Amino acid sequence: MIPALLHAFSKPTSENFHTLVRSEGVRVWDDKGNEYIDGLGGLWYCQIGHGRPELIDAITEQLQKMSSYHTFAPMGSDVSDAAAERIRSVSPFPDGRVFLCCSGSESIDTAIKLLRKIPILRKQSERQIILRRGRGYHGVNIGGTTMQGISANREGWGELFPNVIEIDPTNIESAASIFAEYGEQIAGVVTEPLQGAGGVFPPPSGYLEGLRRLCNDYGALLVFDEVITGFGRTGNWFASDTYGVKPDIITFAKGVTSGYQPLGGVLLSRTVCDVLESDPDFTFMHGYTYSGHPAASAAAIANINIIEDEGLVQRAEVIGDRLSGGLKALEKDGIFSEVRGVGAIWAAQVTDASTEQGLVIRDKMTEMGVICRAINGALAFCPPLVIEENDIDSIIDTAAKAVEEVTAK
Ligand SMILES: Cc1ncc(COP(=O)(O)O)c(C=O)c1O
Structure with a gap:
């Protein structure tokens, strides 16, 4: 009988998979006893190495204390509060805020919804266009699929969401001409600072600065998808620091827990927070059942502590x-x-x-x-x-x- 598990990004008829059973440090082992060096950190996520007892203990202790609780108003938890504080403490937005979800794809969909919501709150509802960048990878939810600059990941799923225009991944003039044509209708740009899954492409010199300038000139928001580049990967806590360009919104996942728990999130700069906080009657109608899950929150805190201490x-x-x-x-x-x-x-x-x-x-x-x-x-x-x-x-x-x-x- 064909195995039950339908693998991610697989041919449904394929049965040719490596079945991993154990991991420790930079190594993993399969069910036949073969040992591998994990040259990709799982799927671009494992900063601290596999099987770290400190991290496993932190998750276990949290689960023993409180196994789950959600963060839908009016509830919350001490550990989700603490995780958000800890994530903010290493982020480029010391006065910003943190939204928590469970994956990179959810973080991107959250950022896209914010790109739609912020103009509405600013009474600029004509700003509906979002720019994606060729070669970009932003996960597989409908938002992230629409934002894919890798056409094989985007095509063949029927109608995606509208009002998205692609910019050239290397030539900033392509973005400049789209801004010149649609300026007042553009809500924002979504890009990885270094493009990862598309082939590991650092930004061409001046490209990110050019996007920042265009967003400033035309009143649009800049979103950096740091799902791969966040949490130390590029030699700084965030690639925003590595490249010296500050976006308005940062999405993260993967390295935030080194993969020990599924966690993603969105860092909001003060500019964005000010808009969300400006009307006390406004309700942020967005969130996931597992936003701020205690086990994932504990994992993030322990993981960031290890990254810092070591x-x-x-x-x-x-x-x-x-x-x-x-x-x-x-x-x-x-x-x-x-x-x-x-x-x-x-x-x-x-x-x-x-x-x-x-x-x-x-x-x-x-x-x-x-x-x-x-x-x-x-x-x-x-x-x-x-x-x-x-x-x-x-x-x-x-x-x-x-x-x-x-x-x-
Ligand atoms: C830049 C980027 N954004 C988003 C995602 C989607 O993350 P997830 O697979 O956790 O949904 C990925 C995954 O590789 C990614 O590399």
Whole structure:
């Protein structure tokens, strides 16, 4: 009988999956006893490494004290309050606020609804257009699907939500001309500061600054989707700090709990809070049953404490230097045609490789004991921020061997 589980992003007829059963540090094991270095930190989320007792204890203690409670008015919990405070304390918005949900996709849908709500509250309801960026990945809810700049993820689901225009991912002039044409109707722009799932593309010089300037000039809001880049990945708590550009709204998930609990959220700058708080009769009619779930909140607090105590934000640079150094040496040898990234997130474009060949190289690497992600002929790496030098070197050596084996065939 076909297995019950329909895997994410899978062919429904496929039965070819690695069944993982255990994880510890930067390693995971499958049901056949094979060991793998987790070169992608799960799915771009695991900053502190797997199986950390401190984090598991924090979740367990919270569950023993209070196993669940929601945050729909008038209820709340001490731990969800504390999680929001802790997240705000490392964010670029020290006087902002935090909305909590359960995933990156929910965080994006929340941000999109805010892009619709803020103009209405400002009595500018003509502002209905949202700009998405080519090559962007923003999750799979209807909002995030609409915002996808990766057409394969966006197309084939029928009508999505209206009034979205795509800007070029590299040429800021494309955004400038859309602002020139639709300026007063634009509510905001949604972009990852570094584009992750689309292939790990840092922003071209001046691009994010250009978006900030256009939003300021035309009265629109800038949303950074930091679901991958948040919580230390780029060498700062947020990529907004790494690139020196402050958005109005930041979405986050993944690294906020290192994946130990499903948690996402939205950071609101003071500008946005002022609008939401301006009318005491206004009710924010949005929220999820599990917004601020106690176990996820406890996980976030313990995770942020570990990242801070162990200097993992700074460690991202050290990891990145070693990883990118090794990959760039292979670029000189002609194995890779481009190496791109920042902090501890990097991708290496395999010279002349097709998308299909990239997947074969990925499979070969898995067979050799290293997990990475293949995207359009590039190999992407986003290891836990506790990875040691010898494991980084193993990732690089394995990538080189796998490319050589596959492309020599
Ligand atoms: C930038 C970005 N936004 C949103 C999402 C969606 O997050 P989730 O899969 O938790 O819904 C992802 C997931 O990879 C992402 O990379």
